[in-house]
Structures are given as structure tokens and as C-alpha cells.
Amino acid sequence: MKKLVFVTGGVCSSLGKGIAASSIGALMESRGFTVRMVKIDPYLNVDAGTMSPYQHGEVYVTNDGAETDLDLGNYGRFTSCPLSRANSITTGQVYKNVIEKERAGDFLGRTVQVIPHITDEIKRRILAVAESPDTDITIVEIGGTVGDMESVPFLEAARQLIHEFGRANALSVHVTLVPAVSGGEIKTKPTQHAVKELQEIGIQPDALVLRSKDPLEEGIRRKISSFTNVEFEGVISGYDCQTIYEVPLVYFQQKLDAFLLKKMNVESRHADLAAWRQVVEKVKHPAARVRIGVVGKYMELHDAYKSVWEALGHGGIANNAGVEIVKIDSGHLEAPDADLDGIFAAIDGILVPGGFGERGIEGMVIAARYARERKIPYFGICLGMQIMVIEYARDVLGWADAHSTEFVKTSAHPVVSLLEEQIDVKAYGGTMRLGASESVTAPDTAIRRAYGAERIVERHRHRYEVANAVRADLQKAGLVIAATTPDGSLVEACEWPGHPWALGVQFHPEFTSRPTKANPIFKAFIAECVEAAKRKSAKK
Ligand code: GLN
DSSP, X not given: OOEEEEEEXXXXXXSOHHHHHHHHHHHHHHTTOOEEEXXXXXXXXXXXXXXXXXXXXXXXXXXXXXXXXXXXXXXXXXXXXXXXXXXXXXXXXXHHHHHHHHHTTTTTTOOOOIIIIIHHHHHHHHHXXXXXXXXXXXXXXXXSOBTBSTTHHHHHHHHHHHHHHOTTTXXXXXXXXXOBOTTXXXXXXXXXXXXXXXXXXXXXXXXXXXXXXXXXXXXXXXXXXXXXXXXXXXXXXXXXXXXXXXXXXXXXXXXXXXXHHHHTTXXXXXXXXXXXXXXXXXXXXXXXXEEEEXXXXXXXXXXXXXXXXXXXXXXXXXXXXXXXXEEEEHHHHTSTTOOXXXXXXXXXXXXXXXXXXXXXXXXXXXXXXXXXHHTOOEEEETHHHHXXXXXXXXXXXXXXXXXXXXXXXXXXXXXXXXXXXXXXXXOOTTOXXXXXXXXXXXXXXXXXXXXXXXXXXXXXXXXXXXXXXXXXXXXXXXXXXXEEOTTSOSEEEEEOTTOSSEEEESSOGGGGOBTXXXXXXXXXXXXXXXXXXXXXXXXX
């Protein structure tokens, strides 16, 4: 069985197409079908790796080291689809490939054009996933809004595939907005126009997911059905939920998955949604509450640390605790009169996430020192681990100028630095240590206890490493090297001695966390914060 489902968006951006696509994937998986996910991004960047988090949110990293759009993170949280370079298609990749072929003479004198050469390349990439072994249903999310110039070739490729596969083998799901104007009146016109726009391209949607604040009444859905030629059963009210993990259940209740299977002439199977129901139940009715202070530099933009927020929530679900996130701009901690006791008073744990560039670094060092001295649970991710090492070298080893060469090149104590062989690399795209690799954890460490395993695999995205020249000094001063690469050549994790729970990891555990199975470090960190919160309230 090889079925395609295209998910597009109309009216405006940020409607949650990614969540819609992921939720359909989750439902199909809950019925025992093998699902594959593809994200199409109509921008010219070859990948998301060179984009600022301010521009495009988090860069999600796959096992094979692709730097992709954050929607792939949602696919990873909602489905068990293996994610790699193949699951992320950008305009940049498509054109690069076609132009390289042209330069190599592969088109033999022909004129190279958007149709058919670009569209053929897009189709080839989609089919490479859809025709991979054992795949039942491939869900292809086309980024941007229908009507944008940029997405035209992708929509044309989708139209052709629907035509070639036949309507029973390739479906279109369109996500639109149904707003309420002042007075609360619900407006269907934007959706009517959005569907018309898709029809003009030659795609008749099979189903519509109508985004709105509150559930839409049947009358509204019937009206939209009659104006858009979409069967009533395929017009779904995708209203706002308390948690994104409730969205699959909302679609299930309205039988969207059963409708899509019927359209594809596929016999339905029993849906097992117990795990999703449990996730939603735990998010809505936690037994405890913790507050996590996240000290970073891209705090204004929620999407910049998307997977970190989600993974903290998963840690909460695993511990039956509600996680409240307090975003602390590290720059604010740097002011000479910053009231640290006030800022951290209600905080049960501190997390310093990944990041690039010098701004805000000193504030992170201040947060790490506060956590170390006050014995507050501390979790450092990538940059957050490097900060732990810098702080320790400065305060415990007494190297006041200890730094990372990413920020200060001239320090007499470069405790975090590039490897020799990296020093002359000038290119930016794809020149980091990227993707999944193995680490070996040391006995009697928080990381070993968290995973319960000596060998673990997590994903990396960084350039700098703990400097091996100072590793022995750091260890002599008490810093625990809690994990290394299997050959021992690189530090993968460190911990503070004599502290209840402090763990810094060079990799990004947030990328492998799922609501139904929290990453072990997030689970352990939140468990520790729950304990810290209990201790704190016992003291009061
Ligand atoms: N900027 C640091 C490095 O490149 C940390 C990267 C990160 O936190 N992802 O090593």
C-alpha cells in the first residue's frame, strides 16, 4: 500500500499545519499503519542550519545530521517515523540539485525549466520517501500559504502526483482559519476563498481542518462543505486545545482518520489511543507542580527552543507533574544590581539550553554559579554544559579569564575550544558536529542513573568542545567527566561534585523526547525538581 496525503494551508500562516499533519500521522499509526512524514519548505536556503532562530525558530537535527525545520520535531514527537535528510525538502535543495545536473550536462541541450524539471525533482524526492519499503501512508506537509509565489512548484508537483496516483491514492487536506469577528460572529468567507485558490491550482481538497478558537457548530461546517465541494464528514473543527497532544483525539472524535481511510479505500483497523489519552490526562491533571527557570538568549521567540519546551513537558508527564516554564533572559542577570535571589526565589530547577554567539554568556555563567552554590538542580544542554565548565574553571580553579574560544580568542585559559583540525574551516553550512553518535557514561553518575545504560546515543549540533588540554585540571578540581565519546577523546557530559543534581551534556537530548516516552535526562531532571520543590515547601 502506497498512499499520499498532502497537507496545505490557506488564509494565513501559523495555523498549526505541522500539528495537523503530525496528528493525522499519529492517528494512522495508532491504527497500525506505517507512516512517513515529509516537510516541504519553500525557502531558498538549502537547509535551516544557517538560519537565525529569530527568523525560523529552532533548528531540528535528525539522526543523520540534517539541520531541518522545527516541524520535523513535531513529526518525531507525534509519530515514530524515522527522520533523516530525506524527510525535509527545500526549494534550495531542489534548485541546487537541478542546477548541478544542468552544469554536469545531464539535460543534453534541452531548456531546463520549472515545469517539468523542478517539479520532477520535487516528485522524485517525495516518492523516494513514499516508496521506501514497508511504507503505508506518507504525509507531505507543504509549508507556506497557498497563494504564495514560492510554493507554486510544490503545489504543481502535488497536483501531478494526485493525478498520477488517482484520487483514491493521494489525498489533499487543507488547513484554514475560521475567525470570529467582533461580536463573536463566525466568518466562513476566508475559508471559501482559500479553498477556491487551491482549486484554481487544480487541487480539490478531500478534507478541511478548520482552525478556530472554539469548536465550530454543525451549521458552519455544513455551509463550508456546500461551498467547497468537500463532503461534510471531511470538514473537521480543529479548535484550540489546552495541549497540542489533544489534537489527535479531537480529530479522532470527529472521525477524520476513518474518513481519510474510506477515501483511500483502505479497510480501517482498530485504533489504540490509550497512550495519547494518558498523555492528555497527565497534562490536564498533574499531581505536582514545578517551576523551571530557563536561562537563554532567544527568549522573546518561543519557537527558538521548541523541542526544549516540549521535552520539559514530557519530563512533567513522566513524573505526573505540571511544568511551568519561567523564561529568564540571561542578559537581565548581568546587571550589577540584578536581584538574583528575587529572580530565582520561586524556581525549582535551572536549565541553560543551547546557543551561539557571545551575547548573554556572562548571565548564563551567573545562573550556573547560583545553581552550583545554592544546590539548585541544574541542567545544561550543549552551550549550557560549556557554561558549566567555564564557571567551574573560573571559580574553583581560580582561572578568572577562563572562556570558550567561540567568545574570547585571547584568553589564557581556553577551557572550551575548537579541535585542531577544525581551526581552518571557513564555511558555515553543515560544518558542525552534527547528528547522532554514541557516548559512554561513567558509573555512579546522574547520567548513568538516568539512562540506566553505559552506552547511549543522542544527537549533536555544535562546533566547540571541552579543551582536552585542561581536562585533567578540571577533574583534579573535582569536576566529574560523566560521559565521553567511546574512544574517550571528547567530553560528552559533566557533573558538579557534591551537588544534588547537576548535569551538562554536549548533545541535545530534547530532540529524542516524546510525550509518550520522555527523554531519560528530562525525566530525571524534572523528578529532581519535584523533590527540590518538596524540600522548599517543607522549609517554609
Ligand atoms: N555554540 C556552541 C558550540 O558551537 C554550543 C552550540 C549549541 O549549544 N548548540 O559548540
